Amino acid sequence: MRVIYYNPNTLKHYSEGLRLASKLIRSHSYVDRSGKNNILNIGYDEIPSERTSVSFYDACMSCGVELWKKSMNKPITLFWSGGMDSTVALFSLLETKTQNQKLIIRFTKYSIEEYPWLYDKMCKWNDDTITLDQVSEYDLFRCFDDDTTMFVHGNNIDCLFGSSVMKRRPEAVDEHWTSIDDWDIIWNISGDDRASKDMSLNNNKEKRNHVMEFLNEHVKNSPYEVETVFDLYWWLNFSLKWHWLVYCYPTNYLNSPNLKSQNDFANGKDLQVWSIMNKDKKHKGTWLSYKYELKDFIYKFTKDADYRDNKEKIKSLVPLNRVNAYPHIRTKNGDDKLKLILDDGRYWYNKDDIPHDVMNDIWNWDKLNIRP
Numbered sequence: 001m002r003v004i005y006y007n008p009n010t011l012k013h014y015s016e017g018l019r020l021a022s023k024l025i026r027s028h029s030y031v032d033r034s035g036k037n038n039i040l041n042i043g044y045d046e047i048p049s050e051r052t053s054v055s056f057y058d059a060c061m062s063c064g065v066e067l068w069k070k071s072m073n074k075p076i077t078l079f080w081s082g083g084m085d086s087t088v089a090l091f092s093l094l095e096t097k098t099q100n101q102k103l104i105i106r107f108t109k110y111s112i113e114e115y116p117w118l119y120d121k122m123c124k125w126n127d128d129t130i131t132l133d134q135v136s137e138y139d140l141f142r143c144f145d146d147d148t149t150m151f152v153h154g155n156n157i158d159c160l161f162g163s164s165v166m167k168r169r170p171e172a173v174d175e176h177w178t179s180i181d182d183w184d185i186i187w188n189i190s191g192d193d194r195a196s197k198d199m200s201l202n203n204n205k206e207k208r209n210h211v212m213e214f215l216n217e218h219v220k221n222s223p224y225e226v227e228t229v230f231d232l233y234w235w236l237n238f239s240l241k242w243h244w245l246v247y248c249y250p251t252n253y254l255n256s257p258n259l260k261s262q263n264d265f266a267n268g269k270d271l272q273v274w275s276i277m278n279k280d281k282k283h284k285g286t287w288l289s290y291k292y293e294l295k296d297f298i299y300k301f302t303k304d305a306d307y308r309d310n311k312e313k314i315k316s317l318v319p320l321n322r323v324n325a326y327p328h329i330r331t332k333n334g335d336d337k338l339k340l341i342l343d344d345g346r347y348w349y350n351k352d353d354i355p356h357d358v359m360n361d362i363w364n365w366d367k368l369n370i371r372p
Contacts, residue, residue, distance in 0.1 A: 001041070001342055001343070001344065001358075001361045001362060002041050002042060002043030002342065002343045002362070003040045003041060003042050003043060003340065003341070003342060003343075003362050004042075004043050004247065004259060004341045004342065004343050005029070005247055005251045005259070005338065005340070005341040006029075006040060006339070006340050006341075007337060007338055007339045007340070007350065008028070008029060008030050009333055009337075010333065010337070010339050010350050011040075011339060011340060013039045013040050013363075014030040014037075014038075014039055014040075015037055015039065015214075016210060017037070017210060017211065017213065017214030017218075018030045018032060018037045018038075018214065018240070020207060020210055020211040020214065021211055021214050021215060021218065021236060021240060022236075022240050022241070024211070024233075024236055025163060025233065025236045025237050025240060025241050026241075027240050027241040027244045028244055028248070028252060029243060029244035029247075029248075030240075031044055031240070031242075031243035031244065032218075032239060032240055033045065033046065033047050033238070033239045033240070033242055033243060034047065034218070034221035034222075034239050036217075036218070036221055037214075037218070038364055039363070039364055040362050040363065040364055041361075041362050041363065041364045042243070042364075043343045044242075044243045045242065045243065045246065045267055047223065047238075047239070047272065047276075048269045048272050048273050048276070050269065050273050051223075051273070051276070051277060052273060052277070053277060054270050054273060054274050054277070055274070056271075056274055056278075056281070056293045056297060057297060057300070058270070059268075059270035059271045059273070059274040060088060060091075060092040060271065060297060061092060061095060061096055062268060062269075062270040062271075063092060063265055063266070063267075063268035063270060063271055064092035064093050064095060064096030064097075065096045066268050067093065067150075067152055067263060067265065067268075068093070068096055068097055068098070068101055070150065070263065071101075071150040072150075073101070074148065074149055074150050075101075075102035075103065075104050075131075075148070075149045075150070076093060076101075076102075076103055076104070076149065076150050076151075076152055077104040077105075077106050077133070077143070077149045077150070077151050077152070078090055078093060078103065078104070078105055078106065078151075078152045078153070079106050079107070079140070079141075079151070079152070079153040079154075079249075080105050080106065080107045080111055081107070081110070081111050081114060081316035081317075082107070082110070082111040082112065082113070082114030082115035082118070082119070082316065083114055083115075083313070083314065083316045084157075084291055084294040084295060084298065084311060084313065085154035085155070085157035085158055085265075085294070086153070086154040086316075087115065087118065087294075087298050088154065088157060088265075088294050088297055088298060089152060089153075089154040089157070089265040090105065091297070091298065091300075091301045092265070093152070094130075094301075095301075097129070099129070100129065101129065102129045102130075102131070103129065103130050103131070104131045104133050104149060105122070105130070105131065105132050105133060106133045106135060106140065106143070107132075107133070107134055107135075107140075108134065108135060108136065108137045108140055108319075108320075109134070109137075110137065110316070110319045110320070111316075112134075114314070114316060115307070117302075117304055117306075117307065118302065118304070118307075121302070137319065137320045137323060138323075140320065141249045141250075141253050141254055141326065142254065144249070144250050144254065144256055144258045144261050144262060145256075145258055145261075146261070147261060149261075150261060150262075150263065151261055151262040151263065152262070152263050152264075152265055153249065153262065153263075153264060153265065154264070154265045154266065155245035155246070155248065155264055155266075156242055156245050156246060156264045156265070156266035156267065157265060157266045157271070157294070158237070158245070158313075159237040159238050159241055159242050159245065159266070159275075160238070160266055160271060160272070160274070160275040161234070161275070161282045161283075161290065161291050161293075161294075162230055162233055162234040162237060162282050162283070162290075163230070163233035163234065163236070163237055164313065165229060165230065165233045166230065166283055166287050166290045167287045167290070167313075169183075169229070170286070170287060172229050173228060173229050173230040173283075174228050174229070174230070175228060175229050176227065176228065176229075177215075177219065177226055177227065177228055177229050177231060177232035178212070179229060180229060180232070181208065181212050215232070218235075218236075218239070219232065219235065221239070222235045222239075223276045224276060224279055230282070230283075231279070234275075234282065238272075238275065245264065246264045246267065247259055247262075249262060250262060251338055251341070253326040254326065255336070255337060255338055256338075257338060257341050257345075257347035259341065281293055287312065288310070288312060290312075290313060291313060295307065295308045295309075295311055296308065333350065334350065335349065335350050335351035336349055336350070336351065337349060337350050338350075339352065339354070340354060342358075342362070346358075
């Protein structure tokens, strides 16, 4: 029995070091994919152990093939934001689909605003197996109960490349990672003041020491040596944010226990191996070059030099949050909020009492160094 989701605001079964480190990258679920710091028995996507050479293009094609195979002849519905991540997923799925497989591209007006050039091209595609499904921002994710299609998003492509620290602190990315201990503010590295509210780390030496102690141990679990600030933020995203991004749409946006119908494009083994094996291909020293591999990949299909040369990463979900299209993401402790989801499909809300035998089964007793 494994935990797929738990609400850290009501099931406070995590170490303080894990919580603080997760705040660094604004992860709302405290799950460590290295497996070293989970108090609950979490069913997370394990970090691949393989260390093989694979190109970014081939890795994307492999993920596309895997997803079409997993769809079992159902159509795939891709959430397309117009950003680099979902556009890579789009062309990967297009390139690997067979003649009869159907792709539904689900998007909003904000997707068109982010990449109008490609939207215009898509409108001219003459292919009965490709459907353009424009919906309102309020309806975008309200679809997971539809079992006639398999949903795909590209959230974790972001975790393959590191962090927006490249934009917020470009002068620091090549400094030794321990230099973050000297920063006045490290909690709102995303540029969002909300990230530092809970911590007030700026003046809290105890918390700062606590998180640095955790990081000193956690970097030892990285598949490659963490040397720089950029390396650190890559490892934190890759290990501590991954699980939350896989399931955030149904759990955090919709408060829904229906997790089986949605998939993350980057969950395939080959893209993760590519990220591990290509430490030097995340950026070329500037914010504009961040994710250049994505832009080069997209250019192969579009020949859109302007997008390749000038596109920057933006937070595509911000417009949805601004209009409060999914109010559940702003509430944490209500009785009707999800508390726990297990891999056998059972789930509980905050108002529910979880049976003692269930709690006993989901504890990671080895990590607690005790036995029931």
